[in-house]
Amino acid sequence: MSEQQPFEPKIVAYVCNWCTYLGADLAGTNRLEYPANVRIIRLPCTGRIDFNLIIKAFEMGADAVLVSGCHPGDCHYTAGNFHARRRWILFRQLLETMGIDTRRVHFSWISAAEGKKFQQFVTEITETARALGPYQAYREICQAE
Amino acid sequence: MSETITRGALLQRVSVWIGGGKSVIGPRQVKPANGSGQEVPVQYGRVASAEELLLSGDTRPANSLKEFFFPRHEKLYGYQFKGRQIELTDTEQPSTEQIIVGGRPCDAAALPVLDHLFNWDYRDETFNRRRELTTIVTIACRSFDSHCFCTSVGSSPVDARGSDVLLLAVDAERYEVRFVTEKGRRLLNGATTTANENATEPAAPPKRFEMEQLKEFLAGGYERPEWKTTTLRCLGCGACAYTCPTCHCFDIVDEGNAAGGLRARNWDACQFGLFTLHASGHNPRHNQAERQRQRIHHKFQIYPDKFGETLCTGCGNCTRNCPVGLGVLSVVEAIAAAPRENQSQK
Amino acid sequence: MQNELRQTCRRLLEEGTVQVVIGYGDGTDGQTFPTFVTRRDDVERLVWNERCYTNLATYLTRPEILALGKAAICVKACDERALVVLEKESQIDRSQLVVIGLACSTDGVKQPKCEACENRTPRWANVTIGDAAGETAKTTADRYAALQAFMQKTPDERMAYWKTELARCVKCYACRQVCPLCYCRQCIADKNRPVVISTSATLKGSFAWQITRAFHLGGRCIGCDECTRVCPAGIDLRLLNLSLARAAEENFNFRAGVDVEAEPIVGAYSERDREEFIR
Ligand code: SF4
Ligand code: SF4
Ligand code: SF4
Ligand code: SF4
Ligand code: SF4
Numbered sequence: 001m002s003e004q005q006p007f008e009p010k011i012v013a014y015v016c017n018w019c020t021y022l023g024a025d026l027a028g029t030n031r032l033e034y035p036a037n038v039r040i041i042r043l044p045c046t047g048r049i050d051f052n053l054i055i056k057a058f059e060m061g062a063d064a065v066l067v068s069g070c071h072p073g074d075c076h077y078t079a080g081n082f083h084a085r086r087r088w089i090l091f092r093q094l095l096e097t098m099g100i101d102t103r104r105v106h107f108s109w110i111s112a113a114e115g116k117k118f119q120q121f122v123t124e125i126t127e128t129a130r131a132l133g134p135y136q137a138y139r140e141i142c143q144a145e
Numbered sequence: 146m147s148e149t150i151t152r153g154a155l156l157q158r159v160s161v162w163i164g165g166g167k168s169v170i171g172p173r174q175v176k177p178a179n180g181s182g183q184e185v186p187v188q189y190g191r192v193a194s195a196e197e198l199l200l201s202g203d204t205r206p207a208n209s210l211k212e213f214f215f216p217r218h219e220k221l222y223g224y225q226f227k228g229r230q231i232e233l234t235d236t237e238q239p240s241t242e243q244i245i246v247g248g249r250p251c252d253a254a255a256l257p258v259l260d261h262l263f264n265w266d267y268r269d270e271t272f273n274r275r276r277e278l279t280t281i282v283t284i285a286c287r288s289f290d291s292h293c294f295c296t297s298v299g300s301s302p303v304d305a306r307g308s309d310v311l312l313l314a315v316d317a318e319r320y321e322v323r324f325v326t327e328k329g330r331r332l333l334n335g336a337t338t339t340a341n342e343n344a345t346e347p348a349a350p351p352k353r354f355e356m357e358q359l360k361e362f363l364a365g366g367y368e369r370p371e372w373k374t375t376t377l378r379c380l381g382c383g384a385c386a387y388t389c390p391t392c393h394c395f396d397i398v399d400e401g402n403a404a405g406g407l408r409a410r411n412w413d414a415c416q417f418g419l420f421t422l423h424a425s426g427h428n429p430r431h432n433q434a435e436r437q438r439q440r441i442h443h444k445f446q447i448y449p450d451k452f453g454e455t456l457c458t459g460c461g462n463c464t465r466n467c468p469v470g471l472g473v474l475s476v477v478e479a480i481a482a483a484p485r486e487n488q489s490q491k
Numbered sequence: 492m493q494n495e496l497r498q499t500c501r502r503l504l505e506e507g508t509v510q511v512v513i514g515y516g517d518g519t520d521g522q523t524f525p526t527f528v529t530r531r532d533d534v535e536r537l538v539w540n541e542r543c544y545t546n547l548a549t550y551l552t553r554p555e556i557l558a559l560g561k562a563a564i565c566v567k568a569c570d571e572r573a574l575v576v577l578e579k580e581s582q583i584d585r586s587q588l589v590v591i592g593l594a595c596s597t598d599g600v601k602q603p604k605c606e607a608c609e610n611r612t613p614r615w616a617n618v619t620i621g622d623a624a625g626e627t628a629k630t631t632a633d634r635y636a637a638l639q640a641f642m643q644k645t646p647d648e649r650m651a652y653w654k655t656e657l658a659r660c661v662k663c664y665a666c667r668q669v670c671p672l673c674y675c676r677q678c679i680a681d682k683n684r685p686v687v688i689s690t691s692a693t694l695k696g697s698f699a700w701q702i703t704r705a706f707h708l709g710g711r712c713i714g715c716d717e718c719t720r721v722c723p724a725g726i727d728l729r730l731l732n733l734s735l736a737r738a739a740e741e742n743f744n745f746r747a748g749v750d751v752e753a754e755p756i757v758g759a760y761s762e763r764d765r766e767e768f769i770r
Contacts, residue, residue, distance in 0.1 A: 051702075052679070052687055052688070052699070055698075055699050059689075059695060059699070060402065072762065072766070073762075079760060082760035082762065082764070085764050085766055085769065086743075086759075086761075086764050087709075088769070089738065089742050089764065090706070090709040090710060090735055090757075091706060091709075092768065093734050093735060093737070093738035094702065094709070094731065094735055094738075096642075096646070096734070097638070097649065097730060097731060097734035098653055098698070098702065098731070099647060099648070099649030099650030099651070099652070100646075101646065107768060108769060108770040109769060121770055137647070137650055141654065141694045141695055141698055142695040144654075144658075144695070145218065145220060175724075175725055185725050186723070186724070186725040188659070188724070188725075207724070207725070208661075208723070208724075217661055217662070217692040218691040218693050218696075290520070377527050377555060377556070378524060378525040378526070380549070380665070380669055381668055382664050382665040382667075382668040382669070383661070383662070383663035383665070384663045384665040384721065384723050387661040387662075387663045388661075388663075396690070398686075398690055398691065400686070400689055400691065411662075411690055411692065412661070412662075412692070417664070417681075432554070432555055433555060434555070468545070468668070468717070468721035469525050469669075470518050470522055470523075470524035471524070475524075
């Protein structure tokens, strides 16, 4: 990175097919601009978003991860997001204990109608990630032989 | 007349080696940073200072020395996809000189046994390179525990095989020095003095089984029920194989993504269910008894038939580290003592 | 006590109530190891002492052991909690099992867990051997003392700690194999088409492995500490288990295996679970 160029974080967003993905789509069709730092990966449901994927993203050099799905009560599969929420509560504690930077792991509920929220939230987490700088600590772990 | 070295002179040498950028490896206390009350094992590892070394001759490190020659993960080469081309990058050959200080004789004795395998149908470059780069100073064991059985496999606490120098403690401050190779002599050149005192040979662990009886069982007892009865408690982990100085199975894996990656050699262990699982789903060794039978056969029959050496030095690590106190010793002790009749019983 | 144990087991085998007793046998040097007694005269091999570490519940889901027939199993009070979880997860049929409870003396098996032990007498055993030691009330502070001390470190220090510790992991999977609740026929760590968790014993692979192991036991781990005891690298896996246990207790008022009535928290949910961390 040169001095002039600001650090551009890589952010992986795991989103559900039914709400947040459509929210992101809506942001696009409404021409709401959001940072290109976000790589969207669509999965059927937040209930399917295995925590291993969060680790995998960091292994592959992500600086932040977003997991996002339907608001409680709106899950296409009735309760996938409730199951996910419970797992996230536990998982975040484990990340804390491991010393993994939880400021780089985000969760949100974004519906198909919330293009604006999607735009705002990913802008915000991009700013946070930019301020935090590259996630060097996890990269070092992955490069150690 | 014999050569002796003081503890101080040895440690001084170690400091010089470390200062000179050599990698000094020996038994040391592994210290986790929190006082959780968990028993902390002694392991062989690279030390940052001479004081870390535990050189009393009473330590039994939980790991073996093999990882300094045959690491648990070794990158063989890297690859990058460049359009339709694949670009390969070689791994650098090891070049750091290693000096092992305070190894157990049974750990060192495993290395010449492994030499056969790594120079058999294929000459393994990195293994041999590391062997050349390493000088080994062992200390004759002053004590043994109930898992030690070197004497049952033809070795002993003063076995100098695989060592370049063997030290025997005279007292807390001095060692009798037995040079085994020229390399060893060069290593300690000038640090020893000639004195008129010899160390008393340490006591050896009792014999636990007769090799002849074990071989007899292996020759005719393939279907014997003891395989199952003695191994029922085995959990199928890798603790025995991964802490064994002679176990050497590995798996070749590719790790990478769409851009590229690496091919590596990782340790593998015959007690894992996955070890022999075919892609078809069929597993020729489908339970722990069969896996244990394979392990014992490999160590005490197949390897000796092929290379003329037992693939076990009696170090006891497999039993010491086994979650359920099994390891190789419990199995061979039981089968070597098994009654001879009903050889063909199923 | 040992005699009482042997007599009980002899009777169970004689009457044909069970075909196998899963217990502790005498090893060299006063050690004990898991043993499987199928003949009544072999009950003399059974022992009960302060070196009976193994949580034998791990054998209840193994095909080799199931093949021996209806079983009686010896459990300490801590091990017994695994039976509760196994039953809730439909892995065992309690009615097909005879549980022999072994009451611990004050020192238990002299492991760190014994210091925070509240209840040294199994509660749901069919037969209990030994005196019913009283319960010692413990607070959450007692239970999570080791974790609490560890969490005083900064996140960077914690990460540095795990880097040194996990650098010693050899991926022997003893922590998994010994665990009564790691009963998956195919562990995700063994999945190789495609690989989910790097099989290499590198920091990358070992972090991914321990995060997975600990998390898959979140809200399930009963704290027998067997994983930690058997790790040949001396890695304090207990801290990871404790952190999830504490999260389960704080957020869901749930402790795995201590209440036979309580429903498991994973695979379930409440509409009122907290979500202040979700945007
Ligand atoms: S089989 Fe056991 S005793 Fe023999 S060399 Fe290996 S670890 Fe040592
Ligand atoms: S013998 Fe012990 S260490 Fe070896 S696989 Fe079986 S349980 Fe694991
Ligand atoms: S934790 Fe309690 S029940 Fe378990 S072994 Fe220790 S004292 Fe006994
Ligand atoms: S028992 Fe220890 S060394 Fe073995 S896989 Fe588990 S953490 Fe790693
Ligand atoms: S994770 Fe460890 S402490 Fe928890 S149940 Fe399994 S073996 Fe016991």
